[in-house]
Amino acid sequence: MSIFQKSIGPIFVKEDSDTSAFIVKMKGLSAEASPRIKEEIDKQIKLASYGETGEKNIAFELKNSGLDMYILHDIYLEHEDLSAQIDYLIICRKKVYILECKNLVGDIEVDSNGQFTRKYEINGKKYKESIYSPITQNERHMNVIKEVRKSSKSNFVTKQIFLSNFEKGYQSIVVLANPKSCLNDKYAKKEIKQKVIRADQLVAFIKKCESECDEPEYFEKDMKDLAEFYLSKSIPNKSDYSKKYEEFLKIEKDNVVKAQNNEEQICPKCGSKLVLRTARTGQYAGKQFYGCSGYPNCKYIQNICL
Numbered sequence: 001m002s003i004f005q006k007s008i009g010p011i012f013v014k015e016d017s018d019t020s021a022f023i024v025k026m027k028g029l030s031a032e033a034s035p036r037i038k039e040e041i042d043k044q045i046k047l048a049s050y051g052e053t054g055e056k057n058i059a060f061e062l063k064n065s066g067l068d069m070y071i072l073h074d075i076y077l078e079h080e081d082l083s084a085q086i087d088y089l090i091i092c093r094k095k096v097y098i099l100e101c102k103n104l105v106g107d108i109e110v111d112s113n114g115q116f117t118r119k120y121e122i123n124g125k126k127y128k129e130s131i132y133s134p135i136t137q138n139e140r141h142m143n144v145i146k147e148v149r150k151s152s153k154s155n156f157v158t159k160q161i162f163l164s165n166f167e168k169g170y171q172s173i174v175v176l177a178n179p180k181s182c183l184n185d186k187y188a189k190k191e192i193k194q195k196v197i198r199a200d201q202l203v204a205f206i207k208k209c210e211s212e213c214d215e216p217e218y219f220e221k222d223m224k225d226l227a228e229f230y231l232s233k234s235i236p237n238k239s240d241y242s243k244k245y246e247e248f249l250k251i252e253k254d255n256v257v258k259a260q261n262n263e264e265q266i267c268p269k270c271g272s273k274l275v276l277r278t279a280r281t282g283q284y285a286g287k288q289f290y291g292c293s294g295y296p297n298c299k300y301i302q303n304i305c306l
């Protein structure tokens, strides 16, 4: 930091997130759901809780960084048909950092094509899934930011100046926020490796970027104005992922009534008809239950044994 400017330290302009609210809502749904749906809801709760912990790790690192920064957590921006949910937007003296936090459970592997895979375990059950590249994802966020900010510029010249400086002034960072997850990127290309860091490297990484950047420093007022600009552009995120499960539960309740009236029941997961089946093995052998007619593609079982 320049000796001409007094230190302001890290300032949180927005600190709350939608994750906590999501967890509370999902816990309510879990209490009412049938076992199959409950299993899925509980898995989502667990993942969201890991996410919440991961984001708190990032907040902790930033708060203790001693760096001058204005921090916005969990903002949602839209420009025409583009949208971006941004985990952290950090305005430092020289640059603006756009963080995509991956609070992934398990081990992350990045291959030579930049493909991300994660392996994790929940309740002894092993899962392996390929995930959408967080680097590509954050590049799309950067694009939305670019458009949003550009449209605030009043004329052609200022728009062009902004665009030509964007690459220098805005930095994308993917942060792996879970300290327990291993990152295996030995086959990944160098430019991919440089864009993915762990939470405990974040502050050092920002310091390095700031010292290597030869752009002029922002005054505190500019940092504050920029933070307020993005805060004013942030709108409530309309996609509520708990809605899907709310809908499942509603269909299950309707099915109970339909079963009593001998009406056709619908699978809450895929919309196929439910059909009466008899359990052949296990502790319920010989008992009847409603299962999805889409089996084996859909393994939904209605929790009613007649």
Ligand SMILES: [Zn+2]
Pocket (backbone or CB within 6 Å): 267, 268, 269, 270, 271, 272, 292, 293, 294, 298, 299, 300
């Ligand atoms: Zn189904």
